[in-house]
Amino acid sequence: MLIYGLFLLLYNTVTEIPFQDASMDIWDAKYRLKTKDGIALDGSIDETYQRVAKALSEVEKDKNKQEQYYKEFLWALRQGVIPAGRIISNAGALEHKPATSTINCTVSGTIVDSMDDILGKVHEAGLTLKAGCGIGYEFSTLRPKDAYVSGAGAYTSGPLSFMDIYDKMCFTVSSAGGRRGAQMATFDVGHPDVVEFIRAKRENGRLRQFNLSLLITTEFMNAVKNDQPWPLSFPVTEKEVKLDKLDLSDSNLIIWRELPCKDGYVVNNDGLVACKISKTIPARRLWDIIMSSTYDYAEPGFILIDKVNEMNNNWFCEKIRATNPCVTADTWVQTEQGPRQVSAILGQQINVLVDGQLHQSGIDGFFKTATKDVVKLKTKEGFNLRLTDDHQVRKITHLDRYNLETEWCAAGQLNEGDQVLLNNHRQHAHWNGKYSENQGYLIGLLVGDGTLKEDKAVLSVWKSAQVMNSDINSLNAGVEAIMDKVMTATAEFNTRSDFKGWSEIAGRNEYRLSFAGLKTLAEELGMTPGNKCISAQIETASSEFYRGFLQGFFDADGSVQGSQTKGVSVRLAQSDLPRLEAVQRMLLRLGINSTVYRNRRPTGITKLPDGKGGVADYKIAPQHELVISGDNLAVYQELINFTDSNKAAQLEFALKNYLRSLNRERFVATIESIKPDGCEDVFDIQVPGINTFDANGLHAHNCGEQPLPPYGSCLL
Structure with missing residues (x-):
């Protein structure tokens, strides 16, 4: 009651x-x-x-x-x-979608060591994938390579060859909704073919529809700890015992193991299965093979299967043998709602954006995994990401004019000069959110050529001085276009009745504009006097705000440079490196890749306009420069461009008169360094199917999913 x-x-x-x-x-x-x-x-x-x-x-x-x-x-x-x-x-859609399922992911029933069952499970898996489910299997129930099959009078090709069949099936079958299927393969660490399984993905193109994981037992870990030999074995049948005259009491030949499949094999009173030892290997040698493969190829995964079953609440009625297919809190993730830092979306199911396509996360969204040492991955182009050294990113293995091939690689195994894949969001460069394009334009000008004071925010532009016989009106046309757009943008604000717009500053060729609404907006976006940073509030704004902000910033501080022979580029120079790195992230989210050149110009003394019609010596900080080139220029022109009509005309002329096609952007970055960067809480996410997300622009792998018993289903 x-x-x-x-x-x-x-x-x-x-x-x-x-x-x-x-x-x-x-x-x-x-x-x-x-x-x-x-x-x-x-x-x-x-x-x-x-x-x-x-x-x-x-x-x-x-x-x-x-x-x-x-x-x-x-x-x-x-x-x-x-x-x-x-x-x-x-659910309730059977009449219109009769072949679909209400299960997200599942684990296959145990694959029995017979041709009928192997092919039967392929059939089941094909229908499962077609219905839209991911699926996991254990393949170490199949007898090892070169084992004799008495019924066929031949020797088997081993479990890896049958995995190839499942792999091709998954590649061929289209899942419900048009997605490719997701598969997980697990394998017992005591199987005679375990080394071949560990090294399977070293073959180019092999088993690419699988995530691979080893089932690591406590017994094996103890053998590694104590530097003992590790037996590799497979179950024997009563017929094999009789034909080969096996002595089941010979501990050098037979070991008794707890295995998921007992039917047809010799089982003792304790329920353990008799397994014939085919060879032994030093446990630490096998451990080294596992670790080197994991570090070099990011496969296989590592499942402490005894611990999983020990902690399983349903231990009394099921055995888990398979699973269905870390970054810091300040990591930026591209979502359907726009860019978000991990810290802001913990515990929330989200739709992540990967190469312009939406994918739904697990229901828990991002979750804390541990407190760990982290490294900072830096690229020569300016991108960076803080993550654990075992977190995988997508590494380029082959790149030419027509092809790009990748594989997953642990961050700690990347070397200087390795290339990694960036996200291409050109198909999804729009998202909703706070703040308008006009508000973005004013803030962009403020960051570029404005001043935020205790009592007000001031925008400044400079017109060229009148010179005899010069076409000064054309030079000032770009500045006047900026001034006109600012006046249009201020209409969104409740300005005071005495607001007069731009005011000329006598003797400086300078015009200034200020109003309370701009200061309020700047403070709302995280700026303070003396600190015109590109804050988290700016980076989480709408895509329309992005376009306005970047246009305003480039109107203030950007330029169009180069020639047909040396190449054309749009550039933005700043002494504030984090500001340029933020602009780089913002551009990439719109599908525009760029390169940040650090310390392009060193600290020194240079002559600059003094605001009085002359020049004076000024000390300048080191200058860094962001450069947009190739076909990114066309995307920049389409989405952002310049309000400054002179700069806009320069870009238009350069692109129209380009003698050859613009270089196609490949969205690739080159590793500069991987260095330790402290210890802190780290987080991960599950994205079923694609198993990746956008982390500061890079492709980052997500974690494994829930361990399940045979025919268990995932309800995340």
Whole structure:
């Protein structure tokens, strides 16, 4: 009665929260039931809830229970309960999507060592992947390479050859929704073919549809610790014992092991399986092979299978043998809602953006994994990322004019000169968020050529002095275009009645503009007097704000340089390196790659305009420069460009008169260094299927997912 009373209390007190536009877009694109022609069958989100609740309640045979659970499921959904993605998408949709599943991911049943079962499980897996599920398998139940098969009168090709079949099947079958399938293969550390499994992905193109993981036992870890030999063995049948006259009491020939598959094998009274030792290897030698492969090729993974089963709440009724397929808190992640730092989205299910495509994370979003030592990965182009040295990023293995091939590599195993893959978001360079393009333009000018004081924010522009017989009007046209745009932008603010716009500063060829609204906006965006930083608030703003901000900044401090022979570029010089690195991240999110050249000009004394019509000596800090080139210039012109009509005309002329095609951007960066960078909390995320996310622009791998028993399903 108490629980029912609490239920009624919640029912009557939960406040309804309206859906955001992004929520409606995701629902329509991913979960709304539609016909094959795209006609919506769910008229509203509530109709989706009703469809799901009805389908779930119809599991009950009794009509009264169906009605009861329909109401309770519908209430829960309306109060914010979110089932697994496949449930929302496919429950109650059988008439329109009969081949789909309500299960996100699953683990295959144990693959028995027979041709019938091997091919039967391929058939099951193909249908599972076609229905939209990821799937995991254990392949160490198959006899090792060159073992004799009496029924066929031949020697087997081993489990790796059968994995190749599963790999090709997965590559061929398209999952529901158009995604490629996701597979995980596990393998026992005591199997005779374990070394071949560890080294499988060293072959170019092999098993690329799999994530690989070793099942590491406590017994093996103890053997490594004590520097003992490690036996590699496989179960024997009664027939093999008789034919080969095996002595089951000979500990040099037979060991007894706990294995998931016992049928057909010799089993003792304790339920242990007799396994024939085919060879031994020093445990530490095998450990070194595992570690070197993990560091060099980022495969295989490492599953402490005894610990997994020990900590499994269902230990009494299931054995886990497979799984279905860390960065710091300040890492920037590109999401459907725009850029977010990990610290701001902990525990939230999100849609991450990878190469311009959206992928849904696990329901827990980012979660803390540990407190660990971290390294700082720096590229020669200016990108950087702080992460643990075992966290994998996508390394370029081959790059030519037509092809680009990659593999996962632990950060700690990258070397200077290695190339890594950046994200290309040109297909998704728009996201909603706070602040407008005009607000962005004013803040960009303020960062570039403005002053933030205790009492006001001031924008400044300079016109050229009048010179006899010069076409000074054309020189000033660009400045006047900026001044006009600023006046248009200020219309979004509630300016005072005495606001007069630009004011000329006598004897300096300078014009200034200030108003309280700009100072308020700057402070809201994290700026303070003397600190015009590109803050987290600026980086999380809308894409429209981005375009305005970058245009304003480049109008103030940018330039168009180069020639047809040396190449054309758009450049931005600053003494503040973090500011340029932030601009680089912002550009990349719009699909514009760039390079930051550190210390392009050293500290020194140089002559600069003194604001009085002359020049004077000024001490300058080291200057760094951001450079945009290649086909990034065309994207820059389309999305950002200049309000300064002179600079805009320069860029237009340069691109129109280019004698050859612009160099195609490959979105690749080159490692400059990997150095220790302290110890702190680190975090990870699960992104089923694609298993990666955008971390400061780089492709970063996500973690493994939940361990499951045979035919267990993931409901994340």
